Amino acid sequence: MVPAGPTFRGRPWRAVALCGLVLGLFLSAACGQGGYGAPRPTATTPARTPAPASTESPTPTAVRLDLGGYQFTPGVLEVEAGKKARIELLGDGLAHTFTIAALEVDVAVPEGARSQVVEFLVPAGTAGELKLVCSFHELAGMVGTVRVVK
Numbered sequence: 001m002v003p004a005g006p007t008f009r010g011r012p013w014r015a016v017a018l019c020g021l022v023l024g025l026f027l028s029a030a031c032g033q034g035g036y037g038a039p040r041p042t043a044t045t046p047a048r049t050p051a052p053a054s055t056e057s058p059t060p061t062a063v064r065l066d067l068g069g070y071q072f073t074p075g076v077l078e079v080e081a082g083k084k085a086r087i088e089l090l091g092d093g094l095a096h097t098f099t100i101a102a103l104e105v106d107v108a109v110p111e112g113a114r115s116q117v118v119e120f121l122v123p124a125g126t127a128g129e130l131k132l133v134c135s136f137h138e139l140a141g142m143v144g145t146v147r148v149v150k
């Protein structure tokens with residue numbers, strides 16, 4: 001017969017209780033650091049504001065760009081290097097983006113928007129043809145070209 005003293009019996013319970021306490025502290029610390037339950041949105045939200053307009057150049061006339069039919073019309077936009085471009089996006093009620101990765105322009109056109117003016121600076125030294133996409137409908141062929149002229 002094995003004597004079961006109170007100290008022999010008590011130790012496992014104390015260990016369990018201690019584990020529970022430590023685990024509880026760990027979980028509460030993890031929860032405290034992990035935010036408020038909702039997952040953070042990814043950093044690719046297309047809501048970046050265009051570069052601030054410089055005061056030296058007058059406001060250029062907006063070029064109109066139609067977003068209807070899952071395409072950009074016209075398909076080729078001309079912008080001038082070293083100047084501010086001003087584009088009026090004519091929405092069709094669907095959500096789109098006006099994204100020129102080479103210029104770090106990524107503007108969201110929210111659902112229901114009919115007209116939205118986008119301004120961005122085309123850095124001096126930019127040249128050639130840049131790819132314009134709607135990041136939502138690029139695979140559907142909603143792509144265009146931004147031709148940089150001097």
Ligand SMILES: [Cu+2]
Binds near residue numbers: 070134136138142
């Ligand atoms: Cu689109």
